[in-house]
Amino acid sequence: KQEVTQIPAALSVPEGENLVLNCSFTDSAIYNLQWFRQDPGKGLTSLLLIQSSQREQTSGRLNASLDKSSGRSTLYIAASQPGDSATYLCAPRYTNAGKSTFGDGTTLTVKP
Amino acid sequence: ETGVTQSPTHLIKTRGQQVTLRCSSQSGHNTVSWYQQALGQGPQFIFQYYREEENGRGNFPPRFSGLQFPNYSSELNVNALELDDSALYLCASSFNPGHGFSYEQYFGPGTRLTVT
Numbered sequence: 001k002q003e004v005t006q007i008p009a010a011l012s013v014p015e016g017e018n019l020v021l022n023c024s025f026t027d028s029a030i031y032n033l034q035w036f037r038q039d040p041g042k043g044l045t046s047l048l049l050i051q052s053s054q055r056e057q058t059s060g061r062l063n064a065s066l067d068k069s070s071g072r073s074t075l076y077i078a079a080s081q082p083g084d085s086a087t088y089l090c091a092p093r094y095t096n097a098g099k100s101t102f103g104d105g106t107t108l109t110v111k112p
Numbered sequence: 113e114t115g116v117t118q119s120p121t122h123l124i125k126t127r128g129q130q131v132t133l134r135c136s137s138q139s140g141h142n143t144v145s146w147y148q149q150a151l152g153q154g155p156q157f158i159f160q161y162y163r164e165e166e167n168g169r170g171n172f173p174p175r176f177s178g179l180q181f182p183n184y185s186s187e188l189n190v191n192a193l194e195l196d197d198s199a200l201y202l203c204a205s206s207f208n209p210g211h212g213f214s215y216e217q218y219f220g221p222g223t224r225l226t227v228t
Contacts, residue, residue, distance in 0.1 A: 034217060036219070041222075041224070042221060043116075043118075043202055043219040043221040044219040045219070046216050046217065046219070049216045089154055091154075095168075098167075098168055099145060099157040099160060099170065100155075100157065101157070102154030102155045102156070103154050104152070104153050104154045105154055
């Protein structure tokens with residue numbers, strides 16, 4: 001069974017801190033992995049997509065890494081801001097263009 | 113370029129009724145996936161449509177059905193609604209080139225369904 005675990009479930013940090021969100025998946029035979037953010041009651045916003053052949057992707061203050069062999073991905077957020085407060089979800093895909101399997105997310109609160 | 117849109121935004125139905133949710137995919141996308149998200153949990157895959165054909169289904173009963181139209185928009189139909197069907201229903205579109213790397217999924221804002 002393909003399962004995704006995100007640790008921690010919740011995280012509260014002061015503004016300006018650098019932080020790391022963790023994602024682990026039981027089946028390492030992924031095609032790609034996508035990170036999303038979700039604001040309360042809203043849809044998902046795509047942050048980064050990493051193909052299985054890549055080790056990392058960067059977008060602004062965000063950096064996502066992928067270690068396919070160990071079944072892990074991390075999302076690094078630099079210089080956190082209150083606007084970064086949201087739930088962050090990782091979602092590996094096990095077939096090309098197929099379904100995404102989601103964890104339950106990490107809820108981040110950045111305090112001013 | 114318009115993003116993924118969903119309608120309606122909110123819906124309240126009674127147990128046993130039927131509901132239809134709609135999704136317009138992003139321009140240029142040929143694949144639509146539907147997900148159900150219960151409060152406090154990650155989205156669960158319902159099914160996917162690629163070029164008007166069902167292309168994968170999650171662990172949902174047959175009373176969850178769908179359609180994809182020639183313009184790649186899609187509908188999710190749920191019959192015989194149950195209380196546990198109350199959730200946020202998310203639609204995601206992407207482009208499947210048929211070979212090579214798959215592209216990002218883009219999600220709509222969701223439809224909040226409440227079954228009483």
